[in-house]
Amino acid sequence: MTFKAAYVRQTLDHQVIAPSVFGFAALTLAPFVLKEKRKAIKAFALISLTGMLFLAIPANMPMKGIPPLLIYPAMLFSNIYDCAVRLPQCLSILLSKSSNAADFQQRLAKIKESNHLPALDGSVDLLPANINAVIANNYNYRPRPVIQSYLAYKQSLLETNKNYWANEKSATYVVLQPMTDTYGFYPALHDGPSWPELLSRYQPHWCQPTALILKKRSVPGSFKLIPMKTIQAKLAEPIKLEASNKTVFAKIDLKQTALGSLQKLFFRIYPPTLTVKLNDGKSESYAAPTDNLRAGFILSPFFLQPEEMKALYSTAIDRPQANNVVEINLSERNNDLPWPILSDQYTIELFSLEINN
């Protein structure tokens, strides 16, 4: 639990979890060891504690301007410093004189300013993830169950979100911000299976560079996935797609090796890289978790920005062809450990997505 919490997303903010929990555990054992009579045991315990405080902690939480051996002592000093700094604030809160409420309103105003959105009179959901914009705009937030799209990375979670749109309680408005996130997913993989629902049940209401806002149709439309082609493909080999202005929905079945699955269970693996070549010659590379690929997503046209998402609502004839995907290539990122994590062969099922409104 602690190991994976620290090292799956190995940022400075996360990797500190492991040595702080383990360091705490090492320190809790110190008084037990003090009672030991055997010097060898005491020496071993001292080595383990020193290693944790002066090796693992500095290795995981480097602090600018502080030598590694002084990092834990600096944390000890911060006990006193933090008490001194926080005491006035603590007293002001207890005496109801804190500026927290005013600071919070200022914070929301800043978020609102950086996410230019209109007033909306019904319930609102937002894709992919920056929900603080909903709070800052004081919208009536009514989220899909998995509230941020990057977290819907298992087929069951993607299905739960997909099924939500048919629910009469689903939000009246859906704010679609640019489909980017910290993890670099292929844009259409954010809630991939939900897109046919969004295209058939909602329609564009407002579009600016900050967001496309969809409004629920009074009479929901329907959609069909018409099978086009099944391709047996090999990892890292480019696959050309037929030139077409259709909306192409893909389901890609790419399996992990046994070692890859074990590595995922005990440590971490990187998602495959999906590289797409567009009709206008541009090439884009993104992370593509295997479950998201399997659950299905709009492969073509490529969309990222609000205008490009709005274009999905145009008829095939009216839509610009520049973003049509003409070639794809799935490959494995360099693994942390010396073995492949993905099977060499995979299957792509292509469907034509037809919306009937």
Added chain:
Amino acid sequence: MTQASDRTDTLKQAPCKRSSWLFWLILCAIVLCTLVRTLPWIPRVIPVSEDDSWDLVLNLLAKRGALSGVDYIFTFGPLGFIYNKTYFPDTYNLKLLLQGVFCAVTTAVMVFQSRRLISSWPLSIFWIFCLVALYGFFGDVFFLAIPVLLVNQHFLLDDVQQHLRPSPEAILLISLLALSALVKFTFFVAAAWVIAFITLDELVKKRPPVRLALFSAVFLAGWLLSGQPLGNLPTYISTSLAVASGHSEAMTWSKAGWQIPILATIFTAGLVLINFGYLSLKKNGKTFPIAVLAESGLFF
């Protein structure tokens, strides 16, 4: 075994040497200082917009009494809003109160344990001072300190064979553990793991599983008091499991030089586990692997 019983006697005698009023005075002073040091008096804004978003939304959902696993699926449970140091007007006071309870009780247990283990007060205070430097540092250690202290309490301090009733420290820690399981699903897994091995230890020693009963009662009471219907519990667990099982591919991120922090941690954590294993062997004899498994689950 002679060594083990000698050790238990020493631990029992230690508190008697302290004058009562001084103990309570020191306990109150330490708890107050730790509350000032640790609680979110100065709220923190998470710099990453996505993370700031879920943090704020957990507070909004708590205010609305939303149902975990049904209205929203996330890695946090019904008390998830108390995990971070964010300010949200409608939940801030409750967050301060609940974090305050967690912090005060956990710190009090550290003082109680030091009373049994360390005969000199300055040394006791220095030990707690060293612990608090890590304890107040990050949300996860604030909550995971509870199972760490509980494993030590159960396997290294308490005499389960002799006493049917858990010690006051164990009762406090088990209650906090059950409440922490409502904060984040990772803590639920950690709590379930530790309680499973403590229960196994009780059963091996032919004792009824009173600690499991206490944990279950507090967990269910906390679940109901936080406005969650009992029928939603299986859904919460199954959806949270789906979230927990997928993150080691989809959320993977690292930078150059990732190996050094991990290897340094694995190496030193291994030494700490060996150290714990030895102490546990000495106290528990042949049942020590149960204790090591309980501790190692927290590490993994």
